[in-house]
Amino acid sequence: MQNKGSLYAGICPSHYEEITMHKPAIRAKVPERLYIPLSQHIGAPAVSCVEPGYQVKKGTLIGKINGIISANVHASADGTVEKIEKRRTGNGMISDTVVIKTDPAQAETEPVLQPVENITREQIIRKITDAGIVGMGGATFPTQVKLAPPPGKTIDTLIINAAECEPYLTCDYRLMIEHTAEIISGIVLLKKCLGVNRVIIGIEADKPEAAKLLDEQGKIHNIEVFIFSVKYPQGAEKQLIFMSTGRQVPSGGLPMDIGCVVSNVATIYAAYRAVYFNESLTERYITFSGRALKNPRNMIVKTGTLLGDLINENDFSDKPEKIISGGPMMGFSLENLDVPVTKGTSGFLFFSAQDYKKKKEYNCISCGACAFVCPAGLLPSELLRLTENMKYLKAMENNLLDCMECGSCSFVCPAGKQIVQSIKTAKQMARNKLEFNVYCHL
C-alpha cells in the first residue's frame, strides 16, 4: 500500500458515503416485467435476436453484438418476450427495449465452475465478448475492445479503478468488501490476458478497509495498491493514469496509446463471473441513497428492472424533489421512476428539497475558480463565453474536446453558470458544424 497524495486539481464535495457504506447489499426481487434496453453501452446498439413470444432463460442472448464497438445483451431472468418497443433510458437516450414478462417461478441453477487453468488469451476475450461485459464505472465502453489492443500498441500496465470518487456512491466499495477474492482472481485473469507485469489498484483514502483487503489478498500476485487522498474527479480514467504512472494520455488519444488499460472493479468482477462461471452480465450492484430515502442501501439488481419496481412510496421519508440516475456530479436527473437499470447504472439518488438549491445565475465575475479546479487544464469560463456567443469552432481551437465533463467547474462557479452543460452542448454543436462544413465543401 502506498499513499500517493491527491489530484493536482479538482474539488472536495461533501461525500455522504457513510450513509450506505457499512450495509451489506440486498438482492432485489425479480420484478413482474423486465425492460432490457438493447443499447446499454457506448457504440452501436445490439441487434435484437428474439421475437415476441420467445421463451428466454436467465442469460439467454437477446441482443447480438453489432460491429467492433458494441456488446451483447442478455435476458436477466426467465420469462417470455412480450414485445420490443422504444423507451427512454436513464441517460435520456431512446433505445429499442425488449420487454420480458418474467416467470413467477425462477429456475434456481447453481453456477458451474469452469476449468480455467489452461485458458488462452483468445478464450478469455471470447468469453468476455459473449458475456456482454462493458465498463461498469459509467462510460460503458465494451471491455473486449480494451483487452485486444490493435497491433503496434503494447500494454504494460493494468490500472484497476477502485477510486469511486462520486459522492454518495458506495456500490464498488460493497463489491470490494464482499467479493475481494473474486476481484483479485479477475485481476489475475486480465493480467494474463493483457500480458502485463504491472497491476495498480487506485483507491481513495476513505475506503481503508477495502484497500487493506485488496492489499492483503493481492500481495502474492504482485498487485500494488495506491491510496489517494479524497478528491473528485480522481476516478476519471486519464487522471487516474497520471496519478498512478505519471503518464499523460495525449489530447484526443486513448489510454492504450501510452501503454495503459484502466478497468473498474465492477467490470473485473463481471469478467471473473464470465470466465469462471460462463455467466453473462445481467446484474449489478446499485447504490440507493439520498435524504429522501428512509432506508438507503446497496442492492444487487437485474438489468432491465424499472426503478419504479425497486422503490415505492413507503421507502420515502421525505418527498423526493429530485431523482438522479448515477452520481450527483455526472448523473442525470430523472423525470419519473419509469427508467430501467442498465449495465452502467451505478446508483439512484433521491434528493429532498434541502439537498439542492435552484441556482440563481449572475454574470461571470472571472474569479478563476473554474480554471483552478479544471483537471483538464482548460479555461471553462472562456469556453462558456465562446459557447454563449455560439463560436463553437473557436471553442474547438481552445481544446473544447479535452473536457471530460466532470462538472467541477459548475460545482464551484459562484455565478451559478451551467458551465459543463454548455460545454456538452458546444461539443455537439461543433461536431454538427464540422460535418456541415465538410458537407458544404464537397
Place this chain on the structure above:
Amino acid sequence: MNNQPGNFYISPAPHLHSGRSVPVIMFTVFISLLPALAFSVYQFGLASLYVTALAVISCLVFELLGNKIKKEPISITDGSAAVTGILFAFSLPPYVPAYIVIAGSFFAIIIVKAFFGGLGNNWINPAAAARIFVMFAWVPELTGTCWIPACTSAQNSFWVFERLSRFKFDALSFATPLQQLARLEGAIRTGASPGTGIYELISPDNLKNLFWGIGPNVSGCIGEVPKLALLAGAFFLFARRIVFPVIPFTYIIFYILLNTFIMNPFWSDPSAWLRYNLFHLLTGGFIAGAFFMATDMVTSPITPKGHLIFAAGLALITFIIRKGPGYPEGVSFAIVIMNAFVPLINKFSRPAVFGTGSKKSGEKK
C-alpha cells in the same frame, strides 16, 4: 408506456454545488472591510462613517437606477455595488463634501459598470476609477490637504465615545507623507546630501504611527489609515479562499525589488533601506490597493500565472509614477492601467492543457 413527466425537478449535472455564490463572495469582502471602517471611525470620528454610508447608499441607488434604465433584473442584491461603495469611500478623506462622494459613486456605477454591461463586464475597477475621477475633478478638495486631529487630549483617550465627542479636525494644507518623501528624495537626486528630514520621515516611530494609524503626523484617507485592520481583513479573505494571495504579495515583493535596485538612496544603510521600503508600503493607499482593489476578481487575470504578470506590472507602474517628479502616489493609476492589460494577460497565461505534453511529460512517448 408511462412517459408523463413526474413531479421531479430536472436540471443538468452536476447536482451539487459548493454553495459559494456571487453574493456570498461580495458579502465576505464587505465584512472583511468592516474592521478597517471601525478603526477609521475610532481614528477620525463619525465623519468617516457618514462618508462610507453615503458612498455605499449612493452606489446602491445608482445601481438600481442603472437597472431601471437598462430594463434588466435588479442587481443590487448581488452586493457588488456595496463593495464598490465601501472601497471608494476608503479612498476619500474623512471630511469630503457630499457631492464629491455622490459624483464618484455615479462615475463608478453608471459610467464604469452599467455602461459596460454590469457586474463582470467592467474592464476597470470601479472604485479605483472613481477615485481617479474625483481626484482630478476636485483637485483642491482632495489633494494637498491633511486632516490632523486638533484636540490632543481627546486623541490620547482610549474611550471611543470620549474621542468621538471631543474630536475635531483641522484642515491643514501641507504635503502628505509621501509627498514629503518625494520632495526630499528629489532633493537628494539633484545633489543635496540627505538631510535629517528624510530620516525623520522614515523613523521607526513614524512608521509605527503609520502602521497603527494613530498619532500625530498621520494623514490620509478613511481606508488608508488603519493598516492593521486592513491586513486582518485581507487575511480573512485568504483564509476564506476568496482571494488568492498571489497578487498582493507579488506586488509588494516586486515593488521592494525595484525600490532596492533602481534609484535607491539608501545603498549604504540597510536598516534605513528597510524602513524606506516600509514607508513606501504604508503610505499612498498601497495596502488597500494591493489587497483589495488589485485583487478584484472581475478586473484581474484568471490564472495564478496571470496574477503574477499582473502584479509585476502593477509594481512597475506604481514605481515609475512614484519616482517621477509629478505625482507621489500611483497605486490607483497602476491598477487602472494594468486592468486594461488583463485580456492580453489572460491570453498569454493559459494553463497547460492536460495531455498536450506541456505539463510533466509521461515516462514514455
